[in-house]
Amino acid sequence: MSTTNLRASRADKDGLARRPWRGTVREYDLFKELTVALVVMGIITLGLSAVFGSPDEPSVTLKSWAIAAPADFVATATAELGGTSETAGYGPPYNKTADATQTLGPLDLQSFSGVQLPIDTANDLVIDPLTTLNSPPPELADWVTASDAQRTTWTTAYSDALTKATDNDPANVAAGDYGPVPVLTDSLLTTAKQGALDGVLTAKDKFYNFDYTRGTLFLGDGAYFGDLATAQHLTGDQWGMMNETGNTPGQSWLWLFSFWYQVEPFASAPNADLLVVLMMLVLSVLLTLVPFIPGLRDIPRWIPVHRLIWRDYYRRR
Amino acid sequence: MSLREHPGTNTDPGATPEDADYHTWTGKARGWLLRRLPADKLLPEDQPSYVASWIYVFGMGAIVSLVFILASGVILGLNGPAWYHVSDLGHFVNSVHLWSVELFFMTMVVHLWGKYWMAAWRGGRALTWITGMGAFLVSIVTAFTGYLLQTNFDSQWIAFEGKDALNAAGIGAWFNVANLGQIFMFHIILLPLAVGAVVALHVVLVRMHGVVPPLEAAETDAQLQRGAQGDTGEAGR
Numbered sequence: 069m070s071t072t073n074l075r076a077s078r079a080d081k082d083g084l085a086r087r088p089w090r091g092t093v094r095e096y097d098l099f100k101e102l103t104v105a106l107v108v109m110g111i112i113t114l115g116l117s118a119v120f121g122s123p124d125e126p127s128v129t130l131k132s133w134a135i136a137a138p139a140d141f142v143a144t145a146t147a148e149l150g151g152t153s154e155t156a157g158y159g160p161p162y163n164k165t166a167d168a169t170q171t172l173g174p175l176d177l178q179s180f181s182g183v184q185l186p187i188d189t190a191n192d193l194v195i196d197p198l199t200t201l202n203s204p205p206p207e208l209a210d211w212v213t214a215s216d217a218q219r220t221t222w223t224t225a226y227s228d229a230l231t232k233a234t235d236n237d238p239a240n241v242a243a244g245d246y247g248p249v250p251v252l253t254d255s256l257l258t259t260a261k262q263g264a265l266d267g268v269l270t271a272k273d274k275f276y277n278f279d280y281t282r283g284t285l286f287l288g289d290g291a292y293f294g295d296l297a298t299a300q301h302l303t304g305d306q307w308g309m310m311n312e313t314g315n316t317p318g319q320s321w322l323w324l325f326s327f328w329y330q331v332e333p334f335a336s337a338p339n340a341d342l343l344v345v346l347m348m349l350v351l352s353v354l355l356t357l358v359p360f361i362p363g364l365r366d367i368p369r370w371i372p373v374h375r376l377i378w379r380d381y382y383r384r385r
Numbered sequence: 386m387s388l389r390e391h392p393g394t395n396t397d398p399g400a401t402p403e404d405a406d407y408h409t410w411t412g413k414a415r416g417w418l419l420r421r422l423p424a425d426k427l428l429p430e431d432q433p434s435y436v437a438s439w440i441y442v443f444g445m446g447a448i449v450s451l452v453f454i455l456a457s458g459v460i461l462g463l464n465g466p467a468w469y470h471v472s473d474l475g476h477f478v479n480s481v482h483l484w485s486v487e488l489f490f491m492t493m494v495v496h497l498w499g500k501y502w503m504a505a506w507r508g509g510r511a512l513t514w515i516t517g518m519g520a521f522l523v524s525i526v527t528a529f530t531g532y533l534l535q536t537n538f539d540s541q542w543i544a545f546e547g548k549d550a551l552n553a554a555g556i557g558a559w560f561n562v563a564n565l566g567q568i569f570m571f572h573i574i575l576l577p578l579a580v581g582a583v584v585a586l587h588v589v590l591v592r593m594h595g596v597v598p599p600l601e602a603a604e605t606d607a608q609l610q611r612g613a614q615g616d617t618g619e620a621g622r
Contacts, residue, residue, distance in 0.1 A: 085508025085598050089433040091609035096432040105442070105449040113453050113488060117480035124470060124479075125538035161558035170553040177555035184558030278566025280544070285563070288545040297542045304546060313539050316483070319532060321490045321525055341553035356518040359506035369600060373502035378599040381435040384607045 125300070125313040128293060130269065130283060134260035137292040139236040141260060144290035145253040146230065148189040149211075150223025153289040156189040162285070163187060170339035177342065185281055190219075193286050194256055197268045205255045207248030214247065222247035304329050324348070422593050429592075434608050436596050440499040444591075446492035451584065453485035455577065462573045466534050466565070486528055493521060505597045513594060516587040523579045530572035533562055 134141045147153040159168030161184040169178035187193075195211065198204050211219065226246040233240040238250060259265045269283045287293040294303065302308035309326040312318035328334045328344045337343055358364050368374060375382060407416040460478050461469065469475035497517065500506075506514040529547070533540050544562040551557040561567055602609075 082507045084602050084604065085510075087508075089595060089598065091606070092434040093431040094434045094437065096429060096436070098428060101442075101445055102449070105445045106452065109446060109449040109453065109485075109488065113450070113481055113485045116484040116487075117477060120480070120484070122476065122480040122483045123537075123539065124476065124535070127537050127541050158552075161552060178553050180555035181558035185561060278569075279561070279564045281561060281563040284541060284544050287541070293542070293545070296538070297546075300538070300542075302539070302542050302546075308542075308546065313537075317487055318539075319525075319528060320487075321494065321528070339553070341550045345550050345554045352518075352522055356515055356522075358501070359511040359514055365504065365506070368502045368504040371502075372600075374504070374600045377438050377440050377499065377503055378435055380437050381599045381602070381606070381608060 120316065123312055123314040123316045128287060128296065129263070130260045130265045130286065131263040133287065133290065133292050134257050134265075137290070138257055138261075139230070139238065140290045140292045141257055142238050142253045143227070143230050143236060144286070145194055145256050146223055146227050146249060147289060148193045148286065149195075149249060149252065150220060150227060151190060152223070152227070153189055155187060155285040155289050161185045170342040172339060172342055172346065175342075187282060187285065189289075192282055193269065194252060196272075197259065197265055198252060198255055200268050201255070201259065201264075205248070205251050207251040210248040211252060218247065221245075222249045226250060226253075305335070324351070422589065426595070427592050433596060433598065435599050435602075440495070440503075441596075443492045443496040443499060447489055447496055448584070448588070450485050450489035450492055451580070454482060454489055455581075457482040457485060458573070458577070466536050466569060470536070482531075486531065490524070490528070493524070497521060503597060504600055507597055507600075508594070510590070510594050510597055513587060513590040516583055516590060520580060520583045520587055523576065523583055527572065527576035527580055530568050530576060533568045534565070534572055536565070 130141075144153065148156065151157075155162060157165045157168055159165045160179050161181045163186065164183055169176050171178075195208065198208055214222075222245070225244055226241070226249045229241045229244055229246065230236050230238065232242070238254065241250070256265065259268070266283065269286065270277045270280055272282075297303050297308065298306070300313045301311050302313070304326075307323075307326045307330065309329075310318050310320050310322045325344065325348055328347060329340060334340045334343055334347075354361065354364065407413045457478050461475070461482055464472075464475060469479035500514065500517065529543075532543050533547070547562045548557055551560055551562060560571070
């Protein structure tokens with residue numbers, strides 16, 4: 069059959085779908101169906117809620133992190149000071165790190181917004197919080213007056229020393245020239261353990277606050293937060309996007325979004341997020357425009373699932 | 386402005402509202418609406434006889450789930466996002482919110498795939514399909530913001546992980562998943578309005594166009610013949 073004939077044949081068949089139905093009808097009570105549905109779905113919803121409830125794993129605070137994993141906290145604070153943390157090298161919208169954005173050829177959407185949420189990890193996450201203390205450590209002055217090269221030397225040396233120390237414990241670090249870094253990070257650890265850092269980081273000299281960007285990024289730069297997420301099967305390579313804590317179903321409708329992160333070439337691509345977002349955009353548009361896409365719109369004719377749905381109609385033909 | 390007789394004094398008693406002669410923009414709009422969606426289409430008492438399958442209940446299931454989502458969401462919103470951490474009643478309402486969302490997506494996805502296999506976009510119903518897909522996609526974003534509002538470990542982690550895809554797409558600065566105030570506004574105002582509007586338009590379009598007839602339905606089919614057995618419809622009237 070030629071394309072024109074096929075199109076004409078489809079239009080002919082659709083003609084019946086296009087005009088008001090002139091065949092037999094059955095009684096239908098919209099409001100009754102609505103009422104029955106409200107009762108049935110209400111029973112199911114309330115029943116599931118009563119039986120399974122909903123999870124509420126307490127949030128992690130900088131205080132709980134500092135107490136539970138002080139070595140990880142100090143290592144992370146050192147990386148924030150030295151500008152070697154994930155956040156420090158993230159690029160837009162947090163900072164201008166060169167070549168940090170996810171791109172696809174000339175497409176660089178990440179740079180589109182520019183640095184809208186500026187975060188200087190050394191100052192915003194370590195130095196500024198320390199300056200708010202009643203008695204800031206005198207070593208702060210050493211850091212402030214030092215050159216960038218000197219700061220990098222200190223933080224690199226201390227980072228390396230922490231890696232080599234037993235249990236990565238700052239108490240076991242070998243002697244060396246780390247400048248004010250050990251004192252500053254230890255002071256930040258003490259502040260965090262006392263619970264003061266949570267408030268300082270989010271409030272930033274303001275009474276009101278709605279923005280938890282700094283605290284979230286600081287937490288994420290450490291290993292402790294990620295380890296907790298791994299234990300709750302929430303990380304990206306564990307289909308975490310569609311999981312909830314515990315055994316409660318999460319956003320299962322994100323299964324396809326999550327799927328791409330599990331398979332190559334996406335899984336190991338440095339621009340995986342951009343690739344997956346673009347892929348899902350294209351697939352969403354395709355599904356939305358199915359009525360206009362030859363082939364995709366014809367699959368229901370080729371695979372006759374409709375014979376099951378309307379079996380009564382076809383039986384009485 | 387010209388003076389005319391009151392329309393009630395010269396209207397043909399047999400005329401329907403759709404036949405009336407409208408003069409103003411408002412009247413013409415009313416006429417257009419009444420022609421496209423007369424009362425018996427909006428609130429029908431019967432449906433074509435082929436509307437006889439369990440697949441048809443899932444659309445209504447999704448709408449009803451949305452009712453439970455909105456009701457539980459209003460209670461949670463009025464009490465603030467941290468209420469459910471400290472109240473047993475709040476925790477139960479939070480559970481209702483979560484499970485009604487799960488049921489909403491479950492019924493909506495079954496409805497969507499049912500309509501796909503029925504090729505339900507036929508006969509000028511493409512916009513009905515598109516608005517249905519729109520409702521699905523906007524609902525996904527709305528649910529995502531809800532998961533960000535849990536103010537617990539899960540929402541912390543979702544914010545940390547979720548930022549990367551949004552930043553890579555260039556919208557993370559304006560849709561900042563770690564900004565609770567921004568996400569709260571999206572979740573309780575903008576996105577519910579969007580879901581409500583798209584779902585309402587979808588339902589109106591369904592009523593306007595009617596339920597799509599079976600694939601390959603033909604004029605010779607029994608249910609389209611006059612005097613068909615068990616016929617209670619227009620063909621038999």
